[in-house]
Amino acid sequence: MAKITFDGIEVEVPDGTTILNAARKIGGSVVPPAMCYYTPLKGSGGKCRACLVRVAAGSAKDPRPMPKLVASCITTVQDGMVVENTTSQQVMDVRKGIVEMLLINHPLDCPVCDQAGECDLQNFAYEHGVSTTRYEEERRTFEKIDIGPYVQLHMTRCILCYRCVYTADQLTDGRVHGVLGRGDASEIGTYIENTISNDFSGNVIDVCPVGALTDKTFRFKQRVWFTKPVNAHRDCGHEKCTGHVTLWYKGKDVLRVTARKDEYGEVKEWICNECRFEKKETADWTIEGPAHIDRSSVISANHYELPVINPQVIADLPESTVRELEQNPPLKLGGPNGTSF
């Protein structure tokens, strides 16, 4: 076990845990944003640089600070490590820069983008970005390519997080798409316009943090904030498919089926294309009840939850640290009952 101090809050995590997952154990708004890291996908992370944090002390053995900011999603904790995220002005400034970089070539076409309302980049830009841009040059655009009947690719919106590539690599039997080209001319594509037709390929839609990969069967049907998410399951015959989904209703109609995401937008239970694209009748499913709506989702308008620090972590903190946090809160902390420090 390793004990680390993250933004002044001590937490104990198993050896080998990454800084980001240690922060997620604490919960609340101390958690660094992540645009490319995806827990179930091996090898993901380290690319978007959104989760950079400052390591003020490397470990109890070697308490020197790390010379550069490190990507919290791929850096493992050491016992006695001290990490600064929201308490470091340097980190906040760098994050502003990262938002600015990501928004250079990501078009702000949220009004016509299907991902609007559930887009990681929107949340990231809202929390860390600035409202103006300093970029005056021409922006990158791509010829549209057709990659099959189910998945719509908008390459201009892609932020090259590689999640869909890892998904296709690790989940399906044969990856036919990948990153072509180099630098800011890189693009997600299928070599010589293949079709992505694997029966698990729909999962790339769920992992995409922006609107680069969207569901063709749901395109332009409805704004996500007018829909109602309901958890459901069915006994799917596919060996890899869990059959656990979220149905997105408008009135009585199932407009869209997605896998279930946790509070960090990660899918732990993958579903097959049949469940996702073919089963759009209530009769196909066993309804479990309304899905929990994440606090960052636009659907939770007027039902906001405060970001809550894990009560278990607070219980383990020494009294003096709790008092310190009450007097100088590094951020708005929500107590177990929604009461702020």
Add this chain to the structure above:
Amino acid sequence: MGRKLLTEHVNVEGIETFAVYRKHGGYRAVEKALKMTPEEVVEEVKKSGLRGRGGAGFPTGMKWSFLAKPEGVPRYLVCNADESEPGTFKDRYLMSKLPHLLIEGMIAGSYALGARTSYIYIRGELLYVLRILEKAIAEAYAAGFLGENIQGSGYSLDLHVHPGGGAYICGEETALLESLEGKRGNPRNKPPFPAVQGLYARPTVVNNVESIAAVVPILNMGGDEYAKIGIGKSTGTKLISACGHLNKPGIYEIELGVPVEEFIYSDEYCGGIWKGRELKAVVAGGSSVPILPKELILKTAAGENRLMTYESLSDGGFVTGTMLGSGGFIAMDETTCIVKNTWNFSRFYHHESCGQCSPCREGTGWLEKVLHRLEHGHGSMHDIDLVVSVAKQIEGNTICPLGEAAAWPVAAAVRHFRDEFEWHVTHPKEATQPGAVYRGNLVMA
């Protein structure tokens, strides 16, 4: 006249063949190494104080001693011959003229590290060098210096040469390993470092061509003897590829510690600036290191003479110093437009960024576009601060050092030649005339 340890026999007729190379004392270092234990060879390299010749200057012996040695697991030595930094062309020369020197160094190094298979990853464009190396490797196999049971010592080694696909980023050690594994040449996140998990997730050492070649004279003369050459922590000799506005551009093997002024102006080396012109600026270690104006390259900010050593060139950090880097010495005379030059460097880094991490992917393109505007007379004063700010946003926040390589030249150019950038903004008409150069308040066509 300085000692030549690497290029002593470079002009001997037929030195690229095994027979001639052997006649001039070739493969003695391997014979010597095979009589020592691997640890003793590493110790010898440590004693020599040899520092990585690829640019970072990390002590080679120390790097070798960091190699993890789990039981029953193969280890690899990989030679980084993907030389593509603008201004650097020493490895290409060394390999094409003295292929056996590199092969000899590879055998000695592989033996020291306990590698049974080693690779030379060569830049794809150097096809003719690849042919030379392949021929030399075949000769070494035939002579029993490669393959099973080398010279009856019981040690076996296979050496492969692998051409890259022509990407600058594949010169970064982890991207090189990815490329060697047949994947897209994207740098890996560190840790794990290659010494623990490198090629095929096995312990690997990646060394520059010149670093590996230097192992040969180190073993021949002994580490202590080698360490006597040079100054302080910069020991031995270094190949400098000098280019630009010099009377005698070319590749020089210098003993580390030669004063920069002597290197530029003495007849033994570059012979001064061509056409009797004035020196304006120097990029001392390949295009990625900060550019310095004449007054700061010849003398440090404290007024001491600058020497061709790792320490002396980096005296003053990134404010008034630069780096020895890979030894790509680019001299620019008074007719050089620094803005155009900086834009040109930026074009290169924009073109070569792998696109994996956001600051570098987007930032290098942004830098290039703004510098293009400045150079072509469409910039504003705000743009000058903008490029510095963007460079700062890239630096230190990327996966690999390409981000820094793109940011440093820009930041340094603005720091030392800001008036020239401002002149491009205030006098767009004059600045865009062909051949127009800013010289104080004068325009020289």
